[in-house]
Amino acid sequence: MIVSHRHKLIFVKTLKSAGTSIELELARHCGPDDIVTPIFPGIPGHKPRNWRGWFAPWRGVRRSGDLRKNVLECLRRDRIYNHIPARFARARLPARIWDSYLKVCVERNPWDKTLSHFHMFRNAAWHRHHDPELTLDRYLENRIFCHNAPFYCDTRGKPLVDRVLRYDRLDAELAGLFAEIGVPFEGLPQAKSTLRPDKRPYREVFSPRQTRIIADAFEHEISLHGWEY
Structure with missing residues (x-):
């Protein structure tokens, strides 16, 4: 801050x-x-x-x-x-x-953010969730998502x-x-651009199922800002 x-x-x-x-x-x-x-x-x-x-x-x-x-x-x-x-x-x-x-x-955008978050877990040796063998499916199953609304909203979800x-x-x-x-x-x-070696856009990475999981997980942030896949 x-x-x-x-x-x-x-x-x-x-x-x-x-x-x-x-x-x-x-x-x-x-x-x-x-x-x-x-x-x-x-x-x-x-x-x-x-x-x-x-x-x-x-x-x-x-x-x-x-x-x-x-x-x-x-x-x-x-x-x-x-x-x-x-x-x-x-x-x-x-x-x-x-x-x-x-x-x-x-x-x-929650899909772009999620992909970046996944790569941080895989590649940041200093992170407590670091796992170089982590797969995208296992990351999504763990449901340790990158929710930002709690950082800038009150307990009711208002910014x-x-x-x-x-x-x-x-x-x-x-x-x-x-x-x-x-x-x-x-x-x-x-500052941390090397943590995501795979630079493909998120639309080229996620399957339809993975896309829906992220949409459901970030429903509040999507409604706040109108994000679209």
């Missing part, structure tokens, strides 16, 4: 949506008082700052398990972190900041961010965002 007081911007980081690359680029324009969270695995030159601290763990409690999660993170002083859900960030940041800053995230950028037109949308906050945009660094 990035909280830029300099640009009055909050970037909520989702999964498999160029989040690390966007963080690296935004961090270059952040000031010493801005919040820049650590990236895992670490990337040379990235300098996290101002992300640790105490907070009231009872704030933002909306469902079972929230309080325990908040207490553990408070004890570790993990006030703001890499993939923190927006509803927790809202509870831990001053209301004047959350309410007045532009809050953005990125979302991705908490002001703007959801589309991954399929990311360069244009980021160029517009950067121009809006007065920052030059020269493209993104390729």
Whole structure:
């Protein structure tokens, strides 16, 4: 996550949506008082700052398990972190900041995102689900999907961010965002592009059955954004 007081911007980081690359680029324009969270695995030159601290763990409690999660993170002083859900960030940041800053995230077509997620499981040795022998069918059977809505929605599924950028037109949308906050945009660094060696489009990979499994799993995100296969 990035909280830029300099640009009055909050970037909520989702999964498999160029989040690390966007963080690296935004961090270059952040000031010493801005919040820049650590990236895992670490990337040379990235300098996290101002992300640790105490907070009231009872704030933002909306469902079972929230309080325990908040207490553990408070004890570790993990006030703001890499993939923190927006509803927790809202509870831990001053209301004047959350309410007045532009809050953005990125979302991705669920079929394209699922294929990228599968390749991360197969090829990222640092990932806890790493399995170089994983097949696509077994990945889908495990149902460990890449749901992003919990990162930018409340517990009822309503978005908490002001703007959801589309991954399929990311360069244009980021160029517009950067121009809006007065920052030059020269493209993104390729932070994790090697994790997907098979560059075939998802339509050339999934069978009709696999396509339906993904459509059912991502029904909420598809309804939110109108994604089409």
